[in-house]
Amino acid sequence: MTAPATLNAQPTLTFWFDFASTYAYLTACRIRAMGETAGVSIATRPMLLGPIFNAQGWATSPFNIYPAKGAYMVRDVTRTATARGNAFQMPDPFPANGLVAARIGMIAEAEGWGLAWTERVFQAEFAEGRDISELATLEDCLASVGQSSDVVLRSQTDQNKLALRQQTQRAAERGIFGAPALITSDGELFWGDDRLQQALEWERAVSHN
Amino acid sequence: MTAPATLNAQPTLTFWFDFASTYAYLTACRIRAMGETAGVSIATRPMLLGPIFNAQGWATSPFNIYPAKGAYMVRDVTRTATARGNAFQMPDPFPANGLVAARIGMIAEAEGWGLAWTERVFQAEFAEGRDISELATLEDCLASVGQSSDVVLRSQTDQNKLALRQQTQRAAERGIFGAPALITSDGELFWGDDRLQQALEWERAVSHN
Numbered sequence: 001m002t003a004p005a006t007l008n009a010q011p012t013l014t015f016w017f018d019f020a021s022t023y024a025y026l027t028a029c030r031i032r033a034m035g036e037t038a039g040v041s042i043a044t045r046p047m048l049l050g051p052i053f054n055a056q057g058w059a060t061s062p063f064n065i066y067p068a069k070g071a072y073m074v075r076d077v078t079r080t081a082t083a084r085g086n087a088f089q090m091p092d093p094f095p096a097n098g099l100v101a102a103r104i105g106m107i108a109e110a111e112g113w114g115l116a117w118t119e120r121v122f123q124a125e126f127a128e129g130r131d132i133s134e135l136a137t138l139e140d141c142l143a144s145v146g147q148s149s150d151v152v153l154r155s156q157t158d159q160n161k162l163a164l165r166q167q168t169q170r171a172a173e174r175g176i177f178g179a180p181a182l183i184t185s186d187g188e189l190f191w192g193d194d195r196l197q198q199a200l201e202w203e204r205a206v207s208h209n
Numbered sequence: 210m211t212a213p214a215t216l217n218a219q220p221t222l223t224f225w226f227d228f229a230s231t232y233a234y235l236t237a238c239r240i241r242a243m244g245e246t247a248g249v250s251i252a253t254r255p256m257l258l259g260p261i262f263n264a265q266g267w268a269t270s271p272f273n274i275y276p277a278k279g280a281y282m283v284r285d286v287t288r289t290a291t292a293r294g295n296a297f298q299m300p301d302p303f304p305a306n307g308l309v310a311a312r313i314g315m316i317a318e319a320e321g322w323g324l325a326w327t328e329r330v331f332q333a334e335f336a337e338g339r340d341i342s343e344l345a346t347l348e349d350c351l352a353s354v355g356q357s358s359d360v361v362l363r364s365q366t367d368q369n370k371l372a373l374r375q376q377t378q379r380a381a382e383r384g385i386f387g388a389p390a391l392i393t394s395d396g397e398l399f400w401g402d403d404r405l406q407q408a409l410e411w412e413r414a415v416s417h418n
Binding site for chain 2: 056066068069071072075076079080083172175176177178189190191192194195198
């Protein structure tokens with residue numbers, strides 16, 4: 001009995017995001033269910049848009065720099081969230097500071113609870129209007145995904161801070177310039193919540209080759 | 210016999226674009242058919258992104274200013290065009306100079322052949338790889354929509370040049386910051402080829418109220 005010529009791994013799409021991203025919130029609301037329907041696993045990849053935007057010459061979100069674009073984004077995300085039955089409110093200030101949430105996300109990713117964490121934090125921020133830079137919010141989110149608040153301390157090691165910076169660097173190297181970004185197992189990049197279905201179909205096609 | 214309380218006009222979506230826009234090309238390839246399916250008429254609104262981008266501090270297309278975004282756009286439009294069976298090639302140089310084509314588009318809009326003109330010029334530029342700043346290209350396009358090449362001269366009057374500048378100004382006033390933009394009869398703005406179906410549905414709902 002010989003092994004099959006190729007043994008495909010589980011089809012997996014990586015979901016790259018910054019917790020401040022409104023469009024990544026839309027994706028977080030539906031990526032689990034859509035991945036299950038498509039037979040594609042989701043792997044979360046927290047990153048920081050700050051350094052990526054800085055490299056493009058922006059000191060803050062382009063939605064703040066370009067007011068017409070910012071006003072449209074709020075309207076567009078509100079319309080889409082409403083049509084899908086998702087709550088949505090803009091954080092104040094925008095963008096929210098998701099640094100510690102992203103650091104915790106690195107640990108969550110490594111330990112296999114990345115998607116649950118991602119969903120919970122996005123929900124707290126954009127559906128419940130909570131401040132995700134506050135320790136109390138993060139502790140509540142940790143509790144609701146069955147994790148101890150010790151994770152906050154573990155997330156603040158130099159090693160973990162470095163890991164998040166390196167992941168952000170990898171994002172830039174893979175061509176990511178905004179969020180959400182979706183990358184298939186053959187390295188194909190898709191940008192934006194609009195491209196979620198297309199990215200899942202690409203991954204499914206690639207993984208069946 | 211009394212007249213009905215309200216007499217709704219034909220549902221109409223306005224399609225705002227610059228002939229240099231790759232995503233507006235994707236929309237031009239399908240808006241006629243999708244509008245017919247939805248029972249919504251399409252009214253073309255040529256505009257110039259140059260002044261709109263200048264107001265945002267950009268001297269050229271953001272796809273040229275931000276290389277990662279530009280590289281992604283080419284890949285994304287190619288993927289989408291391929292999936293829909295549309296040819297696509299990038300103009301060189303990009304963005305193409307569509308000034309005269311847009312001026313002719315103002316006349317076409319006023320005379321009722323706006324959509325045919327729009328489709329033909331986008332096809333020449335992005336499917337056939339022709340230079341839409343060349344008179345020969347514009348004359349061929351005019352011939353294929355059953356118009357005389359005299360329209361080129363008529364498009365170059367001070368009055369018509371002013372009309373295009375004013376239309377661009379109206380675009381900015383209505384919140385447009387990129388192309389394609391779609392505006393419903395109640396003034397709702399949708400940005401991007403991705404939003405075409407949503408905009409048609411919005412217009413249909415509004416016009417049946």
